[in-house]
Amino acid sequence: MTQESSYEAIRYDLEDGVLTITLNRPERLNAFNGQMAAEMMEAFDRADGDDNIRAIILTGEGRGFCAGADLSSGGDTFARSNDDLEAYRDGGGVLSLRIYALRKPIIAAINGPAVGVGITMTLPMDVR
Template sequence: MNAYEELRYMSDQGVATLVFNRPERLNAWTPTLERELRDALRAAQADESVRCIVLTGAGRAFCAGMDMEVLQRAPASPAATQEASDDDSQQRYGYFWDIDKPLIAAINGPASGVGLCLALFCDLRYVVADAKLSFPYARRGLAAEHGIAWLLPRLVGPMACADLLFTGRTFLGAEADQLGLARALPADGFLEHVQAQARDIAQLSSPRSVRVMKRQLLEARYQTLGQATRAADAAVAACRGTEDFKEGVAHFLEKRAPRFTGR
């Protein structure tokens, strides 16, 4: 595992935990942190012992958004460097969707701007109930970035999305729970609870099934019900001869813990 400057990587019981590690700056986003996160996700994807990935922040914050010192040094027209492809995986954080293992955002404290965008690209989101969250673009003279004007309304609905984006207001984790954006949990024992949920997925769910279902959820965004149903029928048929399907039946009948191989 590479030694990182602004990220910590830990792996235990099938769960890789990636920690944004700039607590003195509330884990504000930098190019270094971005490079290291991409590298760490690639490493977790390649590690067969890892079956679930948790993203969280060191100290009292998840990620306070772009480091303002970095933002001040940014070129006036950054859009000129953005990817020209319409392929989802080629977008700035679209590579999150290339990871075929569950990605869980453990929002342990304040999250704003790009920090909250990252969480939207994860499969599951848990948040401390009193964490302060915001999409502050309207209050910075910016537009909604990284495709979240497409993604956020699919999570919370068009009107709630417009409210959060147009006002740029701060809202709490408890409201994020009400909107369906994240599941709120008490601060006491927060990360331990999220990691326990991740271990349940890692140890009790078939890695192959989870890979297939993650792909189904992504593809269903662009499918009709008929297309999704036909794809599901083909996916279920393909499961029948797999090791994980046989083990899924065997451990249920034998009343024991599963020993899934992911094949």
């Protein structure tokens, strides 16, 4: 098994041609944040470019798949200046479009609650 340790919000494990991406914030029920979004986008880009990867499984660490957006910052969670508005307009939608564009089959192994972006990101997947 090959593990990639450069990620914090996800785990990237490759074994026998199957990449398992695990949402790895179990203390927050894998709540989605900007770091997780960026790491997932990078992981999907890497997977598409790796001919050794034949399929992808996405799951969550712990007792939940994804509790939705991380609201721990309260009102600041979605606060952005007008200059940043376009860049942060729809992180979950951009992620869903990236998943839709994957050239590898992807399976959502939903292992508990999936709320908001947690369920939305699974919609373009091949198997849920």
